[in-house]
Amino acid sequence: MVDPGLPPEVAGLFRANPSMLRRIRAGWRPLENPPGKSPVALAVAGMFAAVGFLALLSLEGGAAPSVLLFFMLLYFVSAAIRAARDSEESESPEQELYEFAHRYRDSYLLPDDFDADASRLLGRTRQAVDSVLRSRVNTEGLLDDVRNAVMLPPREWEVARLLAKLSSLRGEHRDLVRDGISVEVEAAMKPLERVLAGSESAVTAKVEALERYAAHVADAERAYRARGQIEALVERLPRYEELLAESGADTLGMPEIGRLTGEAGELERALRASIRSAHELFRHLEGPAPSG
Incomplete structure (x- = not known):
């Protein structure tokens, strides 16, 4: 990273x-x-x-x-x-x-900087960010692709940096208690353990927010893909109708064909609703990343 x-x-x-x-x-x-x-x-x-x-x-x-x-x-x-x-x-x-x-010693992180739990959270973060940036609804400008490209990588780096700090402190904590501790030391460490647990919860919440945004983008992606497929079918309708007429099979009828245009409209509305939902979640992700 x-x-x-x-x-x-x-x-x-x-x-x-x-x-x-x-x-x-x-x-x-x-x-x-x-x-x-x-x-x-x-x-x-x-x-x-x-x-x-x-x-x-x-x-x-x-x-x-x-x-x-x-x-x-x-x-x-x-x-x-x-x-x-x-x-x-x-x-x-x-x-x-x-x-x-x-x-630039403070500007890169290696796999060794993350313990197992942090690595899993980092993997989820990277998957969420990558799925948004690589989606067609983003690359074709249906989402705010410029803001995504500007905002999401710093959010990913922020999560990675916090996870590295959390991993380092957890490692030091485990080293300290490995050989056993007294009752007094255990009591003194309780507040620090609460800090670690609270920080992990806060970072996990950041990851889950990114995942919710990615899930809404995925919904928009599915609607976008389905809309394109329906539009392609609608464009082919005259050829199917011509085949029916020439083959003498027009008496069979194809009422399902008439529903294609309506389904295309429904998918268009679903796509717009998905994009609106993604925009709403995006606004929750915005804001200056904490420094330090």
Whole structure:
């Protein structure tokens, strides 16, 4: 899980490298160029060697070696500058990921951050958000697709962040009581346990609100799909009527065909009612996400 406010290139890098992020958290660091082996160090070392050699020549040979010394100095200085620039531009992918992971350390979460109960709630959250964003009624603009795209990912991140905090505190709590506690400590921990239980209930309520919204969107999706199917059947009616007339079977009649148009109207009304219900639930989901 990544904060939707991250730059897209950083978010993509994090999503593609969860195992590396886990290693970085565990203390892994990318290898750096060993002393004296970097391009800059080699260029500087070459420069000093050339300076020393040409200085000896200038002492013995006069002005010509001095001119040569000047141009050699220019060459090695420019080489050192180019080496420094190339070194900066050729930063390894591991180094880049390492720097981003530390710069945005509070903007991504790994599977290890969630205990079993939190993982299940997070899975429900992601399923609800994905089902809304991928629905045809959303992608075709029957819902407020722009607001969904803007509001739902931060809500998903908010739930994930709270679940990670809840998992961490529950883990610490379990570690504390694993070897047994005294009666006094047990009494002191009761309020903290109520905080954990209350927080879990509050986060679960957020997840259930997202699921209710997703369920209404699913109702609208079914009505939308059925309406399209009925409209397709209505468009084919003249061909069926023509077949009946030409085959001489028109005396059989097909009263069911006449009901198609009415059913299409009923589905249209059901679709509009479903979308209105989804909009009402959406308004309950709106509002600034709590920070911290």
